[in-house]
Amino acid sequence: EVQLVESGGIVVQPGGSLRLSCAASGFKFDDYILHWVRQASGKGLEWVCLVSWDRGRTYYADSVKGRFTISRDNSKNSLYLQMHSLTTEDTALYYCAREREGALDYWGQGTLVTVSS
Amino acid sequence: QAGLTQPPSVSKDLRQTATLTCTGNSNNVGNQGAAWLQQHQGHPPKLLSYSNNNRPSGISERFSASRSGDTASLTITGLQPEDEADYYCSSWDSNLSAYVFGTGTKVTVL
Numbered sequence: 001e002v003q004l005v006e007s008g009g010i011v012v013q014p015g016g017s018l019r020l021s022c023a024a025s026g027f028k029f030d031d032y033i034l035h036w037v038r039q040a041s042g043k044g045l046e047w048v049c050l051v052s053w054d055r056g057r058t059y060y061a062d063s064v065k066g067r068f069t070i071s072r073d074n075s076k077n078s079l080y081l082q083m084h085s086l087t088t089e090d091t092a093l094y095y096c097a098r099e100r101e102g103a104l105d106y107w108g109q110g111t112l113v114t115v116s117s
Numbered sequence: 118q119a120g121l122t123q124p125p126s127v128s129k130d131l132r133q134t135a136t137l138t139c140t141g142n143s144n145n146v147g148n149q150g151a152a153w154l155q156q157h158q159g160h161p162p163k164l165l166s167y168s169n170n171n172r173p174s175g176i177s178e179r180f181s182a183s184r185s186g187d188t189a190s191l192t193i194t195g196l197q198p199e200d201e202a203d204y205y206c207s208s209w210d211s212n213l214s215a216y217v218f219g220t221g222t223k224v225t226v227l
Contacts, residue, residue, distance in 0.1 A: 103167030
């Protein structure tokens with residue numbers, strides 16, 4: 001069974017940093033592109049970033065470019081999101097998701113990041 | 118980054134048919150196609166359709182997708198109470214080098 005489990009979400013002050021993790025199981029991890037997607041309370045889905053299977057390619061939404069870094073450790077079946085210079089606009093539920101044929105076919109339950117003083 | 122445009126809401130009677138639309142451009146939907154996701158309140162999204170009209174295992178045949186030019190559509194036949202949810206389309210935008218989501222459509226079953 002495919003499983004994605006996010007962790008690391010907490011309350012952080014504006015300007016702070018945070019690292020999210022996503023533990024994967026049930027599939028060959030290094031065969032897949034992985035994404036982070038966020039959703040603010042009551043709002044729609046917002047794509048954050050992706051990393052290719054071999055870490056060779058990363059892409060970011062303009063809203064996080066230069067502040068967030070996506071990475072993966074294929075030996076640990078884990079995906080990460082390092083976030084810096086957080087603002088209240090970054091408050092959201094953060095999901096990790098697996099991509100298959102251009103679609104995000106499996107999603108975790110999400111981890112909540114709250115940026116507040 | 119520009120997203121894909123969806124109508125905010127659609128309301129239909131039980132057992133009727135709802136058609137949801139998703140409008141993009143030649144850099145995303147028109148060239149890459151679209152996927153469709155369903156999200157119930159308090160739950161993560163679930164993939165309904167990918168590569169325009171392929172359904173993952175376990176997804177009802179009542180959900181079917183299509184595309185015409187830069188617009189993708191999701192048709193839900195025989196609406197059931199459990200179909201009440203938010204629906205999002207998504208696609209890769211080759212010009213933006215970004216993955217884009219639709220604005221979402223809330224489906225209400227009357």
